[in-house]
Amino acid sequence: MKNDIENREDIYLFIKEFYSKLLIDDLLKHFFESIVHQKHLDEHLETITDFWNGILFNDTTYQRNAMQPHILLNRTFPFKKEHFKVWLHHFSSSIDENFSGQKAEMAKIRALSIATVMEIKMINSEKK
Numbered sequence: 001m002k003n004d005i006e007n008r009e010d011i012y013l014f015i016k017e018f019y020s021k022l023l024i025d026d027l028l029k030h031f032f033e034s035i036v037h038q039k040h041l042d043e044h045l046e047t048i049t050d051f052w053n054g055i056l057f058n059d060t061t062y063q064r065n066a067m068q069p070h071i072l073l074n075r076t077f078p079f080k081k082e083h084f085k086v087w088l089h090h091f092s093s094s095i096d097e098n099f100s101g102q103k104a105e106m107a108k109i110r111a112l113s114i115a116t117v118m119e120i121k122m123i124n125s126e127k128k
Contacts, residue, residue, distance in 0.1 A: 004101025005056060012049045014107075018094035019045060027086050031077055055110050056103050070118055079122040084115045 005011060022028050023036065035044050050062040070079070091111045095104050 002100040005103040008053045011052045014094045021090040074122045084119045
């Protein structure tokens with residue numbers, strides 16, 4: 001039986017695995033080329049881990065606007081419905097392969113919610 005997500009280290013584990021999938025996915029990897037090229041991937045993984053640590057454990061380390069960088073990125077690389085679908089698949093599978101429990105399910109539910117809101121905002125930002 002797999003353990004539930006219990007701490008920031010567990011979050012980092014699934015985030016690192018999640019990004020290893022994103023970076024080789026032909027549909028999604030172009031969104032991350034700048035981060036990789038500028039050698040900011042490690043810093044980015046820490047930031048994303050902080051974000052999810054806040055969601056799952058109410059930690060206050062992450063103090064940024066998570067939507068803003070995505071809106072800016074959307075101007076160069078428009079997000080499409082299929083991007084969100086594949087993103088969610090990789091996110092959920094990265095959790096399911098390593099964890100099981102209340103926090104794991106909470107993370108997947110919140111990811112679905114976040115992806116849905118982001119998708120709506122990206123579509124609205126394109127119309128402006």
